[in-house]
């Protein structure tokens with residue numbers, strides 16, 4: 204039985220006719236840049252998330268960078284975030300000349316611990332970036348309270364969480380700006396790279412639109428420093444079709460997560476915690492596993508896909524050595540990095556496939 208970590212082709216097959224016609228409409232129009240599908244998808248995404256403005260761009264990484272550029276974050280500034288995330292979160296802070304300041308995570312949600320944020324604030328703090336890791340919303344109320352009290356904007360890294368909600372509000376639309384990724388494996392994935400910034404702030408929305416277009420409002424006149432970061436029309440057309448199915452894709456992931464929970468009950472692994480304040484959309488189904496590396500080897504030997512997101516927290520990454528991070532600085536993140544294992548998870552995953560995965564896990568713990 205073929206089991207995949209992510210089944211992008213299987214999902215495409217299910218909606219092939221609609222996707223193919225959307226692609227052909229763009230090919231026939233020749234409007235590969237700024238075609239009408241871009242504006243339509245931005246509008247539909249804004250409606251879906253419940254924000255006033257959505258601006259497409261070339262990737263989730265660009266979305267974070269453009270968001271920070273619109274907030275004038277640069278050299279000498281500090282941005283608070285989690286060390287237990289994909290590198291893009293800190294990379295974009297550092298690329299702008301600012302300094303990532305890490306705050307450890309909660310052991311259960313794997314997200315930034317709001318109780319530790321205030322102690323990390325200095326007069327140089329310009330933003331707080333929570334990450335809704337694995338599709339589980341961070342605890343936003345406390346973060347927004349700190350944001351209001353200290354007048355520091357929150358940028359949500361919702362790259363992994365399109366469709367997740369926090370107290371009935373879609374994530375991305377809670378902070379000052381939300382950043383989304385449409386990388387193919389994401390819950391709403393396109394057929395290449397794409398991303399989006401969302402906000403309710405008109406001025407920021409305009410600034411982000413201009414920054415993403417070389418800092419230009421009028422062609423060849425550049426009012427501010429910008430970048431070239433566009434959402435391609437082809438990707439927008441594909442995403443427009445897939446957005447209509449997102450709730451159904453996310454529900455399928457949630458059902459698969461429930462089945463994994465049942466199958467893994469009674470084993471030594473810790474199944475994912477779903478915080479009661481929100482809707483986890485299981486971009487990843489990530490367990491904590493005793494003897495994790497040996498378990499990973501066992502699965503590999505049986506051809507069962509799995510992944511470690513992420514093996515090294517950012518404060519210990521070589522490229523970020525200038526921040527002076529050392530082992531022991533963020534123990535909860537370090538422990539997570541040593542214990543987490545993500546299992547195959549996608550909208551097409553079947554009970555039979557999950558039985559193969561979980562039987563192999565049970566077999567491992569019977570002998571180890």
Ligand SMILES: Cc1ncc(COP(=O)(O)O)c(C=O)c1O
Pocket residue numbers: 262263264265288289291292334360362363383384385386396397398
């Ligand atoms: C938490 C997080 N932030 C940012 C990004 C960057 O998104 P992209 O790959 O679209 O540039 C990702 C993508 O993997 C991510 O997982």
